[in-house]
Amino acid sequence: MSGSFLPKPFAHPYEIDPKFSKSAVYFSCEFAIDQIFKIYSGGLGFLAGSHMRSAAAMRQNLCGIGMLWTYGYYDQARGEEREMAVQFRKKQYAFLQDTGIKFQVPVHGHPVWVKAMFLPGDVFGTVPMFFLTTDIDENDGLSRAITHRLYDNDPLRRIAQYIVLGSGGARLLEELGVDPEVWHLNEAHGLSAAFRVYEKHRSSDEVKKRFVFTTHTPEEAGNEKHDFKLLHDFSFFGSVPMDEVRKVTGIEGEVFNHSLAALRMSHISNAVSKLHGDVSRKMWESFPGICPITHVTNAQNAKFWKDRGIEGSRVEGDINTLASRKRELKSRLFQTVANQTGKLFNPDVLTIVWARRFAGYKRPDLITRDIRMFRSLVNNNDKPVQIIWAGKPFPFDFGAIETFNHLVQTTKDFPNVAVLVGYELELSRQLKYGADIWLNNPIVTREASGTSGMTAAMNGAINLSTYDGWVCEFSKDGHNSFIIPPADLSLTPEARDRHDLLGFYEAMEQKVLPLYYGDPEGWWKLVLNSMNEVVPFFDSDRMVTEYYEKIYA
Known part of the structure; x- marks a missing residue:
């Protein structure tokens, strides 16, 4: 019985x-x-x-x-x-x-x-x-x-x-x-x-x-x-x-x-x-x-979400196998990108992913709000970057759909920036397997938990996040993730958004890009720290x- x-x-x-x-x-x-x-x-x-x-x-x-x-x-x-x-x-x-x-x-x-x-x-x-x-x-x-x-x-x-x-x-x-x-x-x-x-x-x-x-x-x-x-x-x-x-x-x-x-x-x-x-x-x-x-x-359920190859490399602590498996998974994701958008991404380039439900407080378009800084980031030939957005707005939230379409328009002429449709379990999994940086920039205290970054971390993606939700219980800046420092609570919404936007660009320029391109071994150690520390606590x-x-x- x-x-x-x-x-x-x-x-x-x-x-x-x-x-x-x-x-x-x-x-x-x-x-x-x-x-x-x-x-x-x-x-x-x-x-x-x-x-x-x-x-x-x-x-x-x-x-x-x-x-x-x-x-x-x-x-x-x-x-x-x-x-x-x-x-x-x-x-x-x-x-x-x-x-x-x-x-x-x-x-x-x-x-x-x-x-x-x-x-x-x-x-x-x-x-x-x-x-x-x-x-x-x-x-x-x-x-x-x-x-x-x-x-x-x-x-x-x-x-x-x-x-x-x-x-x-x-x-x-x-x-x-x-x-x-x-x-x-x-x-x-x-x-x-x-x-x-x-x-x-x-x-x-x-x-x-x-x-x-x-x-x-x-x-x-x-x-x-x-x-x-x-x-x-x-x-x-x-x-x-x-x-x-x-x-x-x-x-x-x-x-x-x-x-x-x-x-x-x-x-x-x-x-x-x-x-x-x-x-x-x-x-x-x-x-x-x-x-x-x-x-x-x-x-989140680690057994369901983890790629076996990536997990095997983590258990062995083998950075070379980990890097090679990550490159392979990026290539697979980039086939989906090419199929949907006609853009050919490079598996050797640092790839940022923002993917979750499109809602105002999650600020999907935050990093594009200063178009000069955005262009400078995506046109950098010395330390190149690729960016992918995905997510489903509520089908009758016309403001969120407008944000989605604005991103499609803003990025259409950049060969290294894509907006994907069909964000369901399978695409979510592909994006987590293929991301190097998992971007999460909600307005602080508005994201109750957020869980997408957990499964991204299980698959060798580094969280770059505002200090909100589950991140507060996981992140150690520069050790297993990158944190956008909290804004002063007395700031106006516009000034707060500007603070967080600048925090993202500062983290990219001073920490993320120098580490990824200048110290690959340091990068993969950070990845291993993230993978080792997200489980077992953030396993369901x-x-x-x-x-x-x-x-x-």
Whole structure:
């Protein structure tokens, strides 16, 4: 017997480790598990996918509940003038199994059929996972469309999605005949599950006993708010009357803050880096009745992300093999660059990569804002540089798309600068394998954790970063990374951006380029320091262990 809390056809395919025997379910809107399974948008999904892999590797008694998005997030393509184009294409996944489980959840008082599909753990090396869809024949067109697109731009459909994930996930557990000891909300998207549990027990203590909450962002947009009455009319709270919802959540007034409600309906919450823990406690300190906020620093699954050749060289401490494998991986990445852009990159040239979700606070275009300095950097023949950008803006964030297209225009005449489309797991992996410098320049304290630099470091790329998120727990400037010194907090946003831009160019001119071209042995020692020090702490095996020890306990 495996000790799995799930019934036989869906049970864990391994013997549960007694250390991790407590039953837990993990709710997330997105999971990046494999390139072919396109139900994720970015960092939150990458993190959740790593969590599912490591939980399986550590033999934990945990399962995942997510959504089966018919069209995924979106397919990122190019228009006629090489600008970014958004495409929505239906996806099909033959590896998912029909559980035979269907049930109804109320959305705006209307019963919507939800079907549960199952992903066995042995397909991608994860814990057992369930994915919910409303895109089935039993539903009308409006109901079918609920699970069409991840982060739909229609705010009403978004509410319906959160009801299906949370309330639908709770209903699925009832259908399976299980009531896990821990209900883990990865962000507040699945919060309606807490109201489903409250409906059953009519006790705040019973809800709090079960629920834990991971808050991922200090960003206003990431902490969603809706009109209280609108949520009530949408059946977000199930059959719980509004005055009782107010009592349970302590939320007065017309605006319902999902994160605040999650903090009051859970017995513990965690931020996703040490710095983010400080920022989160400060952010919520004036709100009474919230649960304690600790932190579990995000991490990524090293086994999934590491290139074997690079890892072998690290274990041996063999700089020559490491350099030669890195050159080979750069050449492979540059085939993708050539295929997409017609530009031929050189594997012997220092290559900088900026690749993550396009969002304003991440400042994708920062280093181009002084065009004279940018030109001087990319036209330097003595110490040449190549730069690659990639990332998916939200498909209806026209400001971010404009930034993306501005970069395409700004760089089109430089043969050594490229902007790539299709930033998903596979391209992300290629970029990390092929980068020499992984550039990360968010506005400080706005990046809760950021994880792309971890997997870049595992593959021999050096982080050049502002001092934010996970970097504060890893970086030693000049030893395993390069840090842009923090700006004075009293500066205006314009002056702060200028400070960080100058910090980047100063680091390039005084540290990065002299080391890469002038002291190759010193460069590879730095690379080895980075690779040796990013694991084990930033491997998600540590993270999932910490969740059991600090959050689920």
